[in-house]
Amino acid sequence: MRAAAESLLENGYAGTSVRAIASRAGVAIGNLQYYFPTKSELLVEAWRYLTARSVEELRAACNRLNDPLEALELGVESIWDTLRQLGDMQLAAFDLLVQAPRTDRLRAYLPELFTRYREVIQEQIDRLEADGRVTLLVEREVLVPLVLNTVLGFGLYYVVTRDDDSCVRALSAFRQLAGSLLKPVEP
Numbered sequence: 001m002r003a004a005a006e007s008l009l010e011n012g013y014a015g016t017s018v019r020a021i022a023s024r025a026g027v028a029i030g031n032l033q034y035y036f037p038t039k040s041e042l043l044v045e046a047w048r049y050l051t052a053r054s055v056e057e058l059r060a061a062c063n064r065l066n067d068p069l070e071a072l073e074l075g076v077e078s079i080w081d082t083l084r085q086l087g088d089m090q091l092a093a094f095d096l097l098v099q100a101p102r103t104d105r106l107r108a109y110l111p112e113l114f115t116r117y118r119e120v121i122q123e124q125i126d127r128l129e130a131d132g133r134v135t136l137l138v139e140r141e142v143l144v145p146l147v148l149n150t151v152l153g154f155g156l157y158y159v160v161t162r163d164d165d166s167c168v169r170a171l172s173a174f175r176q177l178a179g180s181l182l183k184p185v186e187p
Contacts, residue, residue, distance in 0.1 A: 004046035008092045013099045018042060040105035047096050047109060050089050055116045062124045091159040114148065121147045128182065135183045143181055150174060 003025035007016045018039050022029040036042035093113075100106040121144050128134040136143060158167050 001045055001049040004042055005049050005092070008043060008046050008050070008095070009089065012092070012095045013043065016043065038105065040103045043096065044105055044109045047093065047106075047113070050092060051113055051116055054089050054093070055120055058117075059120050059123070062120065062127075094156055094159060117148055117151070118144055133185050135185055136181070137183050138181050146181075 004016075004021045007021050007024055011020075016039070018032060018036070019029055021042065022032045025032070032042070036045065096106055097110075100110055122140070125136070125140060125143065129136065138146075154167055154171065157163070
């Protein structure tokens with residue numbers, strides 16, 4: 001999987017071939033095709049591998065914020081640092097997202113991909129509410145996709161432009177918006 005993920009990161013979807021992955025992994029192409037009959041099936045597994053790494057990095061960044069109120073104030077910067085560090089992984093993921101509508105196997109993976117990220121967001125909302133110090137001002141069914149799409153949007157914008165300053169300013173505005181979505185409960 002590492003060889004497929006590295007090839008995907010370096011060459012994108014169009015520039016990645018099963019032959020190149022087999023060569024990079026040091027295995028016969030027939031052995032690779034036995035387990036992954038198509039390029040799409042192999043790259044979905046590479047995508048799973050990259051997604052797992054990305055999700056764990058995001059989860060770790062969020063979990064380093066112990067205080068729910070700190071998560072509102074500082075969480076955006078911490079998450080942004082993690083997203084910026086994952087830039088190349090995100091670029092590969094976005095490349096696959098672009099290819100997904102044309103390839104059934106890639107398209108079939110999208111619900112799983114989005115579920116993985118939704119779970120991390122849901123965990124963080126649960127943490128914010130667990131001690132009773134924060135109240136949601138919008139329904140979870142609205143908040144989770146809002147956060148997910150915001151993170152995806154910032155990720156896409158960054159990997160395309162590498163405009164760190166613009167993203168940080170926009171995240172600052174998002175932090176203000178977050179204040180209208182969650183309300184600290186007075187002790």
